[in-house]
Amino acid sequence: MKILxxxxxxxxxxxxxxxVEADTKFDTTGVQWVIxxxxxxxxxxxxxxKDDPSTGVKSVTVAHVGPASSEPTIRxxxxxxxxxxxxxxxxxSDGYYVASQLAEVIRKEQFDxxxxxxxxxxxxxxxxxxxxxxxxxxxxxxxxxxLKIENGKxxxxxxxxxxxxxxxxPTPFVAIVQKGIAKEPRIAAMRGIMxxxxxxxxxxxxxxxxxxxxxIVFEKPRPRAACKYIDAENPGLLIQLLQxxxxxx
Amino acid sequence: MSVLVYTQNWDGxxxxxxxxxxxxxxxxxxxxxxxxxALSIGAVENDELxxxxxxxxxxxxxxxxxxxxxxxxxxxxxxxxxxxxKEKSSVIIISNNNxxxxxxxxxxxxxxxxxxxxxxxxxxxxxxxxxxxxxxxxNAYAQVVxxxxxxxxxxxxxxxxxxxxTNNSVIEDLNISVDSSLLKTEVKDVQKxxxxxLLTDADIVxxxxxxxxxxxxxxxxxxxxxxLGAATxxxxxxxxxxxxxxxxxxxxxxxxxxxxxxxxxGISGATQHLAGISSSKxxxxxxxxxxxxxxxxxxxxxxxxxxxxLPKLIEAVKELKK
Ligand SMILES: Cc1cc2nc3c(=O)[nH]c(=O)nc-3n(C[C@H](O)[C@H](O)[C@H](O)COP(=O)(O)OP(=O)(O)OC[C@H]3O[C@@H](n4cnc5c(N)ncnc54)[C@H](O)[C@@H]3O)c2cc1C
Numbered sequence: 001m002k003i004l005x006x007x008x009x010x011x012x013x014x015x016x017x018x019x020v021e022a023d024t025k026f027d028t029t030g031v032q033w034v035i036x037x038x039x040x041x042x043x044x045x046x047x048x049x050k051d052d053p054s055t056g057v058k059s060v061t062v063a064h065v066g067p068a069s070s071e072p073t074i075r076x077x078x079x080x081x082x083x084x085x086x087x088x089x090x091x092x093s094d095g096y097y098v099a100s101q102l103a104e105v106i107r108k109e110q111f112d113x114x115x116x117x118x119x120x121x122x123x124x125x126x127x128x129x130x131x132x133x134x135x136x137x138x139x140x141x142x143x144x145x146x147l148k149i150e151n152g153k154x155x156x157x158x159x160x161x162x163x164x165x166x167x168x169x170p171t172p173f174v175a176i177v178q179k180g181i182a183k184e185p186r187i188a189a190m191r192g193i194m195x196x197x198x199x200x201x202x203x204x205x206x207x208x209x210x211x212x213x214x215x216i217v218f219e220k221p222r223p224r225a226a227c228k229y230i231d232a233e234n235p236g237l238l239i240q241l242l243q244x245x246x247x248x249x
Numbered sequence: 250m251s252v253l254v255y256t257q258n259w260d261g262x263x264x265x266x267x268x269x270x271x272x273x274x275x276x277x278x279x280x281x282x283x284x285x286x287a288l289s290i291g292a293v294e295n296d297e298l299x300x301x302x303x304x305x306x307x308x309x310x311x312x313x314x315x316x317x318x319x320x321x322x323x324x325x326x327x328x329x330x331x332x333x334x335k336e337k338s339s340v341i342i343i344s345n346n347n348x349x350x351x352x353x354x355x356x357x358x359x360x361x362x363x364x365x366x367x368x369x370x371x372x373x374x375x376x377x378x379x380x381x382x383x384x385x386x387x388n389a390y391a392q393v394v395x396x397x398x399x400x401x402x403x404x405x406x407x408x409x410x411x412x413x414x415t416n417n418s419v420i421e422d423l424n425i426s427v428d429s430s431l432l433k434t435e436v437k438d439v440q441k442x443x444x445x446x447l448l449t450d451a452d453i454v455x456x457x458x459x460x461x462x463x464x465x466x467x468x469x470x471x472x473x474x475x476x477l478g479a480a481t482x483x484x485x486x487x488x489x490x491x492x493x494x495x496x497x498x499x500x501x502x503x504x505x506x507x508x509x510x511x512x513x514x515g516i517s518g519a520t521q522h523l524a525g526i527s528s529s530k531x532x533x534x535x536x537x538x539x540x541x542x543x544x545x546x547x548x549x550x551x552x553x554x555x556x557x558x559l560p561k562l563i564e565a566v567k568e569l570k571k
Pocket of ligand 1: 461484515520
């Protein structure tokens with residue numbers, strides 16, 4: 001069984017988000033780039049499955065669509081424990097374009113389980129995993145909070161409103177994962193960092209594909225009204241304000 | 250030409266969020282000067298379907314095939330895609346909830362339709378078709394141009410008001426044939442928690458953080474939530490520690506919610522937490538540290554010990570209910 005984890009390269013979650021060129025571009029000055037949090041959790045789960053011989057998982061590959069500048073994020077994934085990596089050498093212009101590229105790579109390399117995060121923390125699109133599956137005409141399971149392999153058969157937990165379901169689909173499939181898939185992201189140990197330097201990164205040149213969307217301008221959220229403080233001795237006033245001023249209770 | 254809105258049902262019933270979707274779809278249809286068609290998949294009674302008409306759906310299509318009993322993303326995509334082509338839909342509107350996120354991207358490829366995901370406002374421009382969406386996990390908003398012929402918009406929950414109109418709707422049962430080999434999802438087991446107000450549906454949310462100190466201190470949070478008809482939530486460390494169940498975790502890596510009021514108790518207000526709650530209409534902070542960042546996000550604040558403030562709040566709400 002071969003697992004592919006798709007990873008996106010995003011600004012660290014504590015980044016002070018700013019824009020340049022009349023708010024048309026994200027300001028990358030001083031930004032720390034990290035593996036998208038959900039992709040990091042997917043990778044962690046994939047490695048846990050590989051660590052358990054009963055699952056039959058033989059390899060964990062990571063794939064990324066992005067220019068050479070995103071290499072450090074790929075190396076980080078290798079340091080955490082991925083066996084090898086694939087990079088499609090192009091700017092990830094939109095979800096449709098990225099998914100076209102990934103689907104092409106997956107067709108060539110053949111994987112049994114393809115894992116994608118539920119969204120990337122920069123563009124919050126929630127689209128890549130489902131699009132890959134449709135391009136490849138294979139099943140997808142979304143809102144996946146658990147993945148195990150029993151008797152060679154993958155079983156997925158998917159979140160539904162007010163509960164969860166255990167489902168199975170034939171391989172190959174795309175699992176679009178969210179919270180719960182792994183407890184805490186695995187971190188790279190020194191040995192892993194050393195080994196990552198020599199692990200293979202295969203570079204693919206992009207195929208001809210389209211983008212269907214384009215970000216044209218960004219804006220910061222409007223500042224909210226300043227906080228109105230209520231005396232801790234008289235919290236009843238808060239209830240009155242919520243009822244009569246905000247009119248929300 | 251039409252705007253197609255897919256309205257999910259829950260055991261044959263719609264929710265407020267379904268009517269928000271239809272209201273949104275009719276406003277978009279007004280902008281484009283076309284009609285709104287609502288699509289429901291699964292077993293829903295006509296009385297229930299008819300309700301979609303109150304928010305502007307002209308035609309209500311009902312597809313109830315054998316293959317629709319469980320959510321299979323390929324089957325659902327195939328049905329919506331067929332209907333969209335048949336009805337010449339130029340815009341398709343879907344909720345940005347779990348089911349919507351599962352289907353919309355597949356539909357995008359199937360129809361070669363660009364997606365504006367998690368929109369919270371009407372399109373800002375029709376030519377080029379431009380939508381307004383949340384980006385950088387709520388740290389920014391963006392205008393996004395969709396340049397395909399068909400457009401898909403997924404609407405953030407609790408972000409659009411209901412607009413009632415006169416109901417002139419007609420209901421049509423639609424027979425859509427789906428290749429049975431598409432159905433590949435097998436559901437082995439279902440676990441449902443009955444009777445809990447869903448966090449993503451709730452108008453009021455009471456949430457506790459690490460400042461609550463111990464899972465044994467949650468009584469007043471649950472009591473306050475009960476009195477207000479609110480859902481309960483928590484910060485990530487609280488669910489990581491197992492003090493509260495995982496489905497209460499809000500924030501960047503948990504649930505993203507937009508209630509009318511979010512009451513944060515003993516929560517410091519880390520960016521990753523705010524990422525999940527910043528679309529709330531009002532944020533209330535109760536925290537013993539006057540410098541906690543949550544007060545910068547809040548409109549109402551109480552600086553004080555949660556264990557002393559909560560009982561007084563509960564008394565005040567009880568007083569109000571009398
Ligand atoms: C990649 C990544 C993703 C993350 N995603 C999330 C996420 O989705 N959601 C999330 O919540 N966090 C997330 N975090 C963690 C986040 O950074 C914070 O650590 C977390 O939100 C802090 O939780 P807290 O506010 O409950 O605890 P703390 O930061 O410990 O704050 C506790 C607060 O309680 C107050 N307090 C203490 N005693 C009392 C008292 N008696 N009465 C009143 N107030 C009191 C303190 O003043 C303090 O402000 C993420 C972190 C990373 C790196």
